[in-house]
Amino acid sequence: MIEPDPSPGGRTIGSGAPAAAAPTEAQVLAALGKVLDPELDRSIVDLGFVRGVTVSGRDVRVELRLPTYWCAPNFSWLMAADARDAILDLPGVDGANVVLVDHHAAGEVTAGVNEGHTFEKAFADEVTGGLDQLRRTFRRKAFFVRQDRLLRTLGGHDLNGLRLSDLPPSPEAEAYLAIRAELGLDCSADAPAVTDAEGRIVQDLQTHLRCVRLMRVSMESNTALCRGLLDERYRGQEAIGGSR
C-alpha cells in the first residue's frame, strides 16, 4: 500500500516511492548499538546507557542515562547527538527525540541536540570551538588501545615487519582494521600492522608497546569504574539490550 502525502514537517517522500515502514524497537536498538562512548570506545547499548526506546508512528524517542550526574558535558553531547543521527538515518523515521536524563546539563544537551544545534551554539559562552578535535583525540586513543588488544592476542609472534595480511582472523583484528579504515590508514594486505595513528611504522617498538599498554589499562580501568557507577546508580533498573 502506498501511503498518502507525509504529514507536515515530516521527511519528504519521493513521488510515487513507497514509504518505508516505521522501524521496530529492535531496529532502533541495533542502530544505537553502533553509537560509541567516545572515551571508552564502546557501544552505548553495551554499556547500558540506553534506558528506553519508544516508537510512536514514525517518531522515535530514546532516553539516555549515564554513570554519573557529572559525566563531562562534551562527551555526553557527542553520545546524544550521535544517537539522534543514527536514528534519523533509519528508514521510516520522521522525528527523533533523544532525552538525556539525571544529568547536570540534561536540559541544555537535550534541547540543543534535538533542535539540531551545534555544541558551540548550545554552550556559546563557554566554548572556543566545536567538538571535532576532542573526538579526533579520542579516536586516536581508541586506535592505540585496539592495537594493544590485538597485539596481546599474538603471543610470542615477532612484531617486526608484521603485515596486516599476517594477522590471524579474530575479533581484535577486525576491530583494529575497522578503526584503521575509519582513520583513513592503509588497510591493504601489505600495510605494516604496528603503526602510529598516522600509519607510520613504529621505530622504537619497546617504548611503543609500553605506551599502548598504558593507554589500554587507562581506558579499561575507566570503563570498569563507569560500569560500576552505573550499576550502583541504577540498581534494579535494567537497561535495554545491555551486556557485560
Add this chain to the structure above:
Amino acid sequence: MYTKGGQSIFIVDGHVHFWDASPQNQLNKYGDGWIRCFYDYHRNLSPKDYVWPLELYQKYPEERMMRDLFQEGYVDKAIFLPTNLKDFYKNGFNTIEQDAPMKEKYPDKFILNGSFDAREGPEGLKKLEEDVRRYKIKGVKLYTAEWKGSSKGWKLTDPWARRYLDKCAELGVVNIHVHKGPTIWPLNKDAFDVADVDDVATDYRDAGLKFIVEHCGLPRLEDFCWIAVQEPNVYAGLAVVMPFIHARPRYFAEVMSELLWWVGEDRLLFASDYALWSPKWIIDKFVEFQLPDDLKEQTGVNLTMEGKRKILGLNAAALYNIPVPVAA
C-alpha cells in the same frame, strides 16, 4: 601506626575531608547531585560492611572521623584537602574553615591545607596570604572544575593562576595538590587533561613547588604518566585508585604496575579520600597485596614491602616534613 607480625608501618593518609553535604547546607540540585555521585563511588568500591547510610555520608560527626582514621584506620597523620564548592553548598562543601577546628583540637593528627581559585583575582590572593599567616599551611588543593557563577572551571596556566603560584613559592606553600573534574573553560576541551600541570611543573620546579595530581590523573592515567616521567616534581595521589583493590583487584594491579613503571615508588602517595572510603580496609588489603606474576613479568616491576612503606607514609612524610618514628 600499622603493626603486624612485629613490623610497624607509618601511615600518612594523603587526602581526607570533613565535609558537610547535609540537605540543610545544600544550595541547589547540584549540591544533591554532588554527594549522590560521591555516594555511588563509595557504595560501588567499598566492602559491604563499610557502606554507610546516605544520611551519615552527607554529614558525619567528628567522633566518627577520629575513630575511622586514627583508632581503627591505623592513620598516624591525615592531610586535609579542602573542596570549596560554594556555588553548590551554603557554607561550602569542605573549606579550610571547616577543617581548622579539627586541626586546632587534634594538632598532632592533622595537616591543614588551603586552596585558591585563579578567578578570584587580587582578593583571593589576599585570602591566600591570610590563610598562610593564620594556619601556617604548606599546601593547597586546587579543584579546576569548580563552578563559579557562569564559569565552569579554570587552568593552572591562566595568567592569574601563575600569580597565585608565584605567591605560593614566595610564602613556602610548596605542595600543590591538583584535582581535575568533568568541566573546565572552554567546555569543548577535555576537562580531565593534565597538560597544564606539565607546563607549571616545569616553570616552578626551581622555585621548589611539587605538584601532587590527585587520583593520578584518572581517567587520563596515560597523560599523567607521560608528564610524571618527565617532571621530577610531579607526584601521584592514589585516591580512587586504592579502593579498586577490593572491588576490581585486577585493574588495581594493572594500574599499580603502570604507576610503578612510569612514576616509580618514590612518588606515589596513599590516600583514602575519606569519607569517600575508610582507610582501614584499604591498608589491610594493600599490606597483603602482591602483584600477579604475569604482570611482574610483563612490566618488569615489583611492589615490595619497602615500596609499600614509601607509598603508605614515607613519601608524604618527606613532602610535609613529618617526623617518622624510629620504630617505623
